[in-house]
Every structure is written in C-alpha cells, then in structure tokens.
Amino acid sequence: MIRSEILRDIAPILRDQLVVCNIGLPSQELHMIDDQPTNFYMLGTMGLSSSIGLGLALAQDKIVISIDGDGSVLTNLGTLPTIANNVTDNYILMIIDNGSYGSTGDQPTYAGMKTKLEKVAEACGCENVVVCQDVDTGKILQAAIDSKKMTVIVVKCDSGNIKLPVITMDPVVIRDRFMKAVAS
Amino acid sequence: MSIDKKIVDDLVANDVSFVTTVPCKQLAGVIEEVEAREEIFHIPSNNENEGMGLCAGAWMGGKRPCIIMQNTAIGVTINTLATLTQFYRMPLPMLISYRGELREPVSCQVEMAVHTKALLDQLHIPTYHFHRESDADELDAILKYTFMCNKPVAILTDASFWGGYGDQ
Numbered sequence: 304m305i306r307s308e309i310l311r312d313i314a315p316i317l318r319d320q321l322v323v324c325n326i327g328l329p330s331q332e333l334h335m336i337d338d339q340p341t342n343f344y345m346l347g348t349m350g351l352s353s354s355i356g357l358g359l360a361l362a363q364d365k366i367v368i369s370i371d372g373d374g375s376v377l378t379n380l381g382t383l384p385t386i387a388n389n390v391t392d393n394y395i396l397m398i399i400d401n402g403s404y405g406s407t408g409d410q411p412t413y414a415g416m417k418t419k420l421e422k423v424a425e426a427c428g429c430e431n432v433v434v435c436q437d438v439d440t441g442k443i444l445q446a447a448i449d450s451k452k453m454t455v456i457v458v459k460c461d462s463g464n465i466k467l468p469v470i471t472m473d474p475v476v477i478r479d480r481f482m483k484a485v486a487s
Numbered sequence: 488m489s490i491d492k493k494i495v496d497d498l499v500a501n502d503v504s505f506v507t508t509v510p511c512k513q514l515a516g517v518i519e520e521v522e523a524r525e526e527i528f529h530i531p532s533n534n535e536n537e538g539m540g541l542c543a544g545a546w547m548g549g550k551r552p553c554i555i556m557q558n559t560a561i562g563v564t565i566n567t568l569a570t571l572t573q574f575y576r577m578p579l580p581m582l583i584s585y586r587g588e589l590r591e592p593v594s595c596q597v598e599m600a601v602h603t604k605a606l607l608d609q610l611h612i613p614t615y616h617f618h619r620e621s622d623a624d625e626l627d628a629i630l631k632y633t634f635m636c637n638k639p640v641a642i643l644t645d646a647s648f649w650g651g652y653g654d655q
Contacts, residue, residue: 323544343547347570351540355571358544358552361528362505367544381533385541389530478575482547 304437305463306399307332310370313441317342320448321485323356323369327406329399333370334470340484344470344477350379353396357386360394363485366448367393373400373414380423386455387428395447396455397440403462421457429455437461490620490649491516494582498553499526501630503580505545507531507538508555513584513649518555535560539567539579546577551634557584558603558643559596568610568639576637580630585616585643590651607641614641617648 304312306329314337323343324330330344345352353376356369376382376398386396402415414420424432431452435443437460447454470477488496494517498506506521507530508514522529528550532538535556542552560583572579586593587600607614613636615629616622626642633640 345571347574348540348567351536351543351567351571354537354540355544355547358505358541358546359548360544361530361541362545362548362550379537379540381537382540385530385533385537474575478547478577485547486549 305461305465306401306405307336307465309399309437309440309458309460311336313444316441316444316448317368321359321365321367323352323359323367325352325371325375328464328467329370329372329405331467331470332465334472335467340480343481344472346470346474346477350375350382353382353386354379356396357382357389357391357394359485360391361389364393365485366395368395368397368444371396371398372405373398373402373420374404374412376420377412377414377418383424383427383429383455386453387424387430390430390453392451392453394453395444397444398455398457399460400457401460401462405462405464409462409464415462421455424455424457429453431455432457434459489516490623491520493623494626495520495524495527497626497630499524500627501551501634503551503553503630504528505530505542505550505552506555507541507552509533509535509538509557509560511555511557511584513586513644513646514555514582517582521555535564536567539564539572542579543571543575543577546579551578553580553582555582557586559586559599561603561606561641562599565606565610568612572639573610577639578634578637579639580633581639581641583641583643585645588645588647590646603643612639612641614643617642617644620648622648
C-alpha cells in the first residue's frame with residue numbers, strides 16, 4: 304500500500320481525533336479523503352508535525368495523532384528525545400515510513416536504507432514503539448488509542464503518490480476552525 | 488526582587504503557562520525560575536525550530552506559550568517563523584539573549600549580532616531591546632501586545648541588561 308491508501312483506510316479512525324498532518328502530499332491527501340475541522344494541515348515547515356502535536360497534547364486532554372513521515376522525522380530528529388522525556392498519554396506519533404521523500408519525487412531517505420526509526424525512537428527513550436505493515440495500520444492505531452499510552456507507530460509501506468490538488472484553504476481558517484474543534 | 492523573578496512574574500501574570508527553552512548562560516536564572524514555577528509547564532527543546540512547533544501546538548491547545556532562546560536562533564528559525572508562526576497568525580513572545588553586543592567576550596557571537604535586528608526587521612517582527620534593567624518594566628505591556636496581535640515578538644536582552652558576563 305502507498306500512503307494515500309493507508310490514509311483512506313484509517314480515515315474513519317482519524318475522524319474522531321485531533322490530527323496534526325505533515326506538510327505536502329500527506330495533508331493534501333487527508334484533505335481530499337476526509338476533510339475535518341479536527342485536522343490541522345501543515346502547509347509548510349517540514350519536520351514540525353510531531354512537535355506541534357506534542358505541544359497540543361501537553362496543553363489539553365483530547366487525543367492527538369501526529370501524522371509524520373520518515374523524511375520529516377529525520378529533519379527534526381531532536382523531536383524523539385523530547386517526546387520520550389515528556390510523556391503524555393493522549394499523544395500518538397504515527398510515522399508513515401515509505402523510505403522516501405514523497406512530496407519531492409520519491410528520493411530515497413536514510414530511513415529506507417540503514418537507519419531504523421523505530422530503533423532510534425527506542426534509543427531516545429520512547430516506551431511504546433510499534434512497527435507495523437501498511438495493511439495493519441488501522442488495527443494498530445485503534446489499539447494505540449484504546450491503550451491510553453503514548454505510542455510511536457512506524458508504518459512500513461510502499462513509496463508512491465497520487466495526483467491531487469494543493470490545499471487552497473487559508474492558513475488562518477485552517478487554524479481557527481481547528482482551535483474551535485480543539486476547544487469544543 | 489531579582490530580575491529573573493520579575494520576568495517570570497510577568498509571564499505568569501499574563502497567563503503564560505507553557506515555556507520552552509534552550510540553555511543560555513545569561514538566561515539561566517530565568518530558566519531556573521521557569522522550572523520552579525508551578526503555574527508553568529517547562530519543556531526544554533533540542534533546537535528552537537522544535538520549540539516553536541511545541542509552542543504552536545500548545546497555543547492551539549489553549550495555553551499561552553513563550554520561547555526562551557539566543558539570538559543565533561533567528562538564523563535557525565526564519566522558515567518556521569514565516570511559514571508557521573506568522574502564516575497561521577500565532578502569538579509567540581521570544582525572550583532572547585542578545586549575544587554579541589557590548590561586553591561580549593566571544594568574537595563569533597558578534598557575527599550573528601550584527602544580523603539580528605536586520606533579520607527581525609526584514610521579518611516584520613516587533614522587536615524590543617532591553618539594555619538597562621529598567622527597560623524590563625515594559626515586559627508586561629509587550630506580552631499583552633503579543634497576545635493582542637497574534638504575532639511573534641522579539642525581546643532582545645543584551646549583556647549590559649544582565650550586568651555583563653562576570654568572570655568569563
């Protein structure tokens with residue numbers, strides 16, 4: 304499966320949660336598949352999905368899922384020790400690991416070579432790190448939500464993209480309706 | 488009252504309850520005070536980009552954030568300031584140690600100091616420069632201004648403000 308197929312698969316689970324979605328194609332795909340006020344789409348700032356999600360989870364009680372990519376986590380690798388050392392059980396970091404920089408044309412990442420992000424996360428001190436295959440994402444994600452434990456999920460999947468439009472929604476509109484959904 | 492305590496009192500009085508920091512010798516007393524306050528959740532960052540991401544999330548979650556960093560971080564965070572904090576219109580007081588100004592012992596710090604105000608100006612970031620201790624009297628008003636206008640705002644605090652670098 305490629306990322307967009309996974310997102311389509313897990314959209315019914317994501318719909319009920321606060322989601323911080325990574326820059327580029329992941330946000331465009333989620334926006335097309337199931338746009339919700341509970342989705343915060345990143346239009347820029349590669350690497351910060353996990354940090355924004357952690358800050359959000361620490362500031363309030365609702366479950367927060369950060370959808371990130373292997374390339375973006377590599378960009379902001381310092382996020383993993385911060386997550387590990389600031390445990391908040393309403394936080395799930397889901398890294399869709401396709402071993403490539405999808406939004407820029409599937410150039411390979413080091414995560415698709417020797418580097419194992421699940422081992423990096425464990426070495427950083429993350430206590431609940433789960434690796435799963437693309438087809439099992441929904442089951443694993445639901446289990447992480449039900450566990451009420453902070454969890455890092457590394458989803459192994461194929462690289463590949465679908466054609467789809469950019470998000471034209473104004474960033475302040477995205478942010479404002481997201482904040483209303485957070486506060487509701 | 489110590490200046491460290493006064494600064495953190497102003498943060499607390501303005502309902503700032505989520506503070507991220509990177510280490511700094513000049514701001515060490517403030518960071519220690521932040522850590523000690525029950526009203527504030529203190530989360531150290533590994534770099535300032537990450538810190539700004541945390542602050543963005545915390546603000547959307549209903550908490551008023553603040554980042555404590557050095558001026559070198561402006562060079563690191565320009566993209567984040569432009570594409571996250573400003574693009575989505577989020578408030579972010581940045582309490583900044585302004586290294587490389589008068590009384591600076593480390594020459595390399597001057598290299599970013601000479602760019603600091605120009606970069607902040609280019610980014611249209613409201614900037615306040617604390618040079619004398621009494622300048623901190625404006626901090627309360629600066630914090631109110633920041634959360635009124637939903638912008639990143641820089642508070643540069645130089646070595647003279649902190650009383651020099653001691654024996655360094």
